[in-house]
Amino acid sequence: MRGRKSFSMAEIEKLKQLFMEKDEADSDEQMSIRRKMRRMNFYISDFYHDMNYEDFIRLRNSGRITITDIDKKVKSNDVAEFLCNNDDNQSNKIRLGNNENLCSKNAEPQDNENFKEGLEPWVDEHSEILILGSLPSDVSIREQAYYQNKSKNSFWKLMHGLFGEGPDSKEFLTKHHIALWDCLSAANREGSLDSNISGGERPNNIPQLLESHPSIRRIVINGKSTARDYFDRYFYDLHKSSIEIIIVESSSNANSIEFEAKLEDWKKILK
Known part of the structure; x- marks a missing residue:
């Protein structure tokens, strides 16, 4: 971690303002805003590959960013008001209690043309390993089955490399105690690329899935960028x-690493 994770309330307020400006800025302006953040010793890359205002609030509410002078200035109930009171264009309020301290991006409107909803989890009472992606491709959503765009993704080839030949099916995975789901249940996305996700994000209830399937002992995040970012944001x-x-x-297959190297990396999920 290159920067700090503790800031004064005045610094938090300044960072909130910079994030609001960043969300409305073009790429050149965003670079300038990020430099201002770094001068405050705040580095977006310490947390996610990219961040917006709501992500920053979520970091603070989860305790990953702390306020150094809370006790001197405000009572605890006032902290939530301070963190989530936005200007006229941003009126989300923090919801206190029961681990729901989120000013959520879910409040963003759906893009009716590009709003995509994911699939139900593939899981049974014998599942031991839960593999998480980000959001299914358009092909998978249409066919209501995971990783169906096989020319663009080697998931099933990796599964057969781990477990041997068989059908590309839920039954094949559950036979080997593998469960499958995504970090997001829905989002605005043009096409199938994760890089085209543009808000409207709704996380799946992964904690509830784990509670109802106590046999799951391991989570595998499919990808070191997007899926990992969403997992860290919400879970x-x-x-x-x-x-x-x-x-x-x-x-x-957009990940240019050779298949044999990928397969070797995936073998660690079975150890």
Whole structure:
């Protein structure tokens, strides 16, 4: 971690303002704003590959960013008001209690043309390993089955490399105690690329899935960028739990690493 994770309330307020400006800025202006953040010893790359205002609020509410002078200036109930009171264009309020301290991006409107909803989890009572992606491709959503755009993704080839030949099916995975789901249940996205996700994000209830399937002992995050970012945004507390979390090379063919190297990396999910 290059920067700090503790800031005064005045610094938090300044960072909130910079994030609001960044969300509306073009690429050149964003570079200038990020430099201002770095001068405050705040580095976006310490947390995610990219960040917006809501992500920053979520970091603070999860405790990953702390305020150094809370006790001197405000009571605890006032901290939430301070963090989530936005200007006229941003009116989300923090929801206190029951681990719902989120000023959520879910409040963003759906893009009716590009709003994509994911799939139900593939899981049964014998599942031991949960593999998480980000959001299914358009082909998978249309066919209501995971990783169906096989010319663009080597997921099933990796599964057969781990477990031998068989059908590209839920039954094949559950036979080998593998569960499959995504970090997001829905989002605005043009096409199938994760890089085209443009808000409207709704996280899946992964904690509830784990609670209802206690046989799951390991989470595997498919990819070291997008899926990992979404997992950290919405489920960071799982890093503190007893469940093991493993991050592997993305099965997407956009990841230029050779297949044999990917397969070798994925073998660690079975150890």
